[in-house]
Amino acid sequence: MTTPLDVIAPRVLYCHCAYAAVVPKATKEAVLRGLTDAGVAFDAVPDLCELSARRDPVLGDLTGDGPTKLVACYPRAVKWLFHAAGVELSQNIEVLNMRTDTPDAILADVLGTPRPLVEVTA
């Protein structure tokens, strides 16, 4: 059941960026630990880049149903990684950037009060 005014608790998709050191290890670990400690439902993938390169259909499965907060890296990179995999991100996907934002800020956004949907911005 949803609440009025399109305020829907979004799904959370977390990218572990496993195969490169571009996302600070401490940030990744703190965000993942925050999600598991909070006891929320979420999806996690080892590495969006790898999934994109092999056009893994899991990318479409995990972003196809309603609003999603996607915890990964730069929104422009995420948008075109999905495009390269044959999946167009819908307008109700919000990308949070572990390369620039702090774990506290990301977790506050993800675990905070549901809010009106926002667009993916490049």
Place this chain on the structure above:
Amino acid sequence: MSALPMADAKAATVTRFRVAVYESTGAEPLDAGVRGDLVAALLAKGYAVTVVRPGATLARFTAGTLVVLGRFTEAKPLEAADGPVAIHFRDVATLTAAQAVEVVDGLRGGEALTKPGAWKPWFPVIDYDRCTNCMQCLSFCLFDVYAVSADKKIQVQNQTKCKTDCPACSRVCPEVAILFPKYRHGPINGDVIGADDVRREVMKVDISALLGGDIYQALRDRSAKSKSRFAKERDEDRALEERQKCLVALGKSLEIPPEVFASLPSIDEIRTKADQAAARATAALADR
């Protein structure tokens, strides 16, 4: 969300395999520490994971193998293995995270999944909001990473042929349209393109025009001149030294790792590839 045309048939060969950490109806919640260790261990082994909590639903899963891990309090549902989705339930109440991962590994068995970490996912991603389909990347790359789609658009077709840590094609792109998400710095890593970046691109001279229309023809001409000069001078050591200096300078300016130079095709292969790339680019541009 809509599906886009795929560049090749890779998706058809990908095996869908996902692990659900189930803590909803019919199962007890895991301790936070156990949950954290389990999810981290599964990710480290390359598995996609879904944590299912009360009130939440599992993300769409229409085909492949789903392994459901949990502390089940009710009789486990029947396993299904003959439909499009094979479901396996495993109780992890008495298992450590490492033991639970072993259980998943066993269920994965001979399924053709990518070995995690076997390849650093380094490859270009095109920002089609910026790309003008000029085909300079197609002409520039010697490793067949780029191709032209049926509708004459540039596309990245062979990601695994890209040379790890080499962002050179993004540096010749006049529109800052080529990303490498795992690159260190912006805007190549996907960061927002700032005014300075745009200014730099405006100043960037079209490499093709700079070299007289065809970068490889220019290189061939230069090579021919060099051969002539070197023949006269009969100084092969000096020629080699000059070439090495040129390569080092080029490598520095484009941040090309030395390994890339070491893996360059032979001169004849480069000529062939250059001719083929030029023909593809010309054909695609002519049809626009």
